[in-house]
Amino acid sequence: MSLILTFLGENSVARTKIAIAAAKSLASQGKRVLLAGLAEPILPILLDQPLAPDPQEIAPNLAVVQFQTSVLLERNWEEVKKLEAQYLKTPIIKDVYGQELVVLPGMDHALALNAIREYDASGKYDAIVYNGTGDSFTLRMLGMPESLSWYVRRFRQLIVNSDLGRSIAESPLIQPLISSFFNFNWTADNFAQPTNQINNFLDKGKAALADPQRVAAFLVTTGDPLEVASIRYLWGGAQQVGLTVGGVIQIASQPHTNLSAEFTPLSVNFVPDLESGNWQPLIDAMPNFVEQALQAPTPITIDVHNLQVRLFLPGFDKKQVKLTQYGPEVTVEAGDQRRNVFLPPALSGKPITGAKFQNNYLIISF
Secondary structure (H helix, E strand, O other), X not given: OOEEEEEEOXXXXXXXXXXXXXXXXXXXXXXXXXXXXXXXXXXXXXXXXOOOOOOEEEEOOEEEEEEOHHHHHHHHHHHHHHHHHHHOOOOOOOOOOHHHOOOOOOHHHHHHHHHHHHHHHOOOOOEEEEEOOOOHHHHHHHOHHHHHHHHHHHHHHHHHHOHHHHHHHHXXXXXXXXXXXXXXXXXXXXXXXXXXXXXXXXXXXXXXXXXXXXXXXEEEEOOOHHHHHHHHHHHHHHHHOOOOEEEEEEEOOOOOOOOHHHHOOOEEEEEOOOEOOEOHHHHHOOOOHXXXXXXXXXXXXXXXXXXXXEEEOOOOOHHHEEEEEEOOEEEEEEOOEEEEEEOOOOOOOOOOOEEEEEOOEEEEEO
């Protein structure tokens, strides 16, 4: 399994420089590194070479891939057809080809996340450095396992509790009718099979995101006040999706702006800007990513003994947060991000008795 590292910040040039330097630094340490970027021009310009939709080695231990959504869609469409053939006796979409499809909004991020998952599972890389959009879209992408698992849980429970679900499970008549009309062998057991597979897949994604040794982000800025305000907002949003933010990387400017007070307790790392194509000073200034990520605040802590859930939410106050409780889950809305906290059995069913902000933490009591 790989370390998956990404960077957040509105300045795409600064962010891409840091991503490249981080990849080069990790590769120089002997780690097998994949630098992955979206189909935009900054990455190939800074690397001074064209990139392809498949990994290509550009230096010892360092490969680069540029995600092209149309290529990823076509490759994944074949997997969709295999699944359809598995569950339908007469597949409907077998003659539809990936290159014929229009990419829906948000699908590019879902396809990129799946590509990262596949490269991670391949065992070929010790570290994957993802140079995405670095904004709320990247956060939503990394938060997909959590948000999708909520929909899967709700949808499955809806079917099971519905008249249709009970009829499928209990009636000797409904099952043959469904099989005859839809060529679909739909029973309670084989409905559970694909949803169990999906939940297993999503649980692995959530576990990886919750482990700072597996997935971490760093904030990138030049020190411009607007950039600082933007990455503070992204910092809070990252906590909502359960993403550990390990620190701040500031590309040095004259004079230096001291950001320590803005980002306590994170470390603020000053690094030089890239000059005349000489990457070495920037590479040498890269922080120890895993060490800083392990020292960063945990996005969520569930304290069963004290009947509390503690969420680290920098940049927000109580007025900006909305709590909703439904059965064993608590939904926390802050900014434009939503997090569903699945409570352990010891807290499940207990009503929320209070919530307060303390030192950037939202503390929910039961």
